[in-house]
Amino acid sequence: MSTNRAPEVARITLAGIRIANGSTALFAPSVLARQLGVEPRESQAVQYAFRLFGIRTLLLGVELLLPEGEVRTASLRVAPAIHASDTVSAALAGLTRQIPVRPAVTATAISAVNTVLALVAWGGERPSEAQG
DSSP, rough: GGGGGGHHEEEEEEHHHHHHHHHHHHHHHHHHOOOOOOOOGGGGHHHHHHHHHHHHHHHHHHHHOOOSHHHHHHHHHHHOOOOOOOHHHHHHHHHHTTTTTHHHHHHHHHHHHHHHHHHHHHHHHHHHHHHH
């Protein structure tokens, strides 16, 4: 893959991950709850929280697929902070045993990959931002 295409591939990959995870969280929150070791019937609040997370994530993914412009640029600008925050949150949830270790490691790894994708995608957007 050429270096010039890396930001575009990262942006589209991140959009796909966001849309898939957001859709699952929004429409099937019990699936994600089980992956974190939470029995959905025992914690309705977890399903509510996943739906909130889901719509945010789904919309952020769609923004990354928009044509070049202000909305996509803004989404790319905040993406590293969003995903770094998700990474830290997942790691802390595991370290403090708020969720079991194995799901925490998985969530941390996924969020870390998303952070890297966000940084690569943002790096490709910045030069065009300066041009105009």
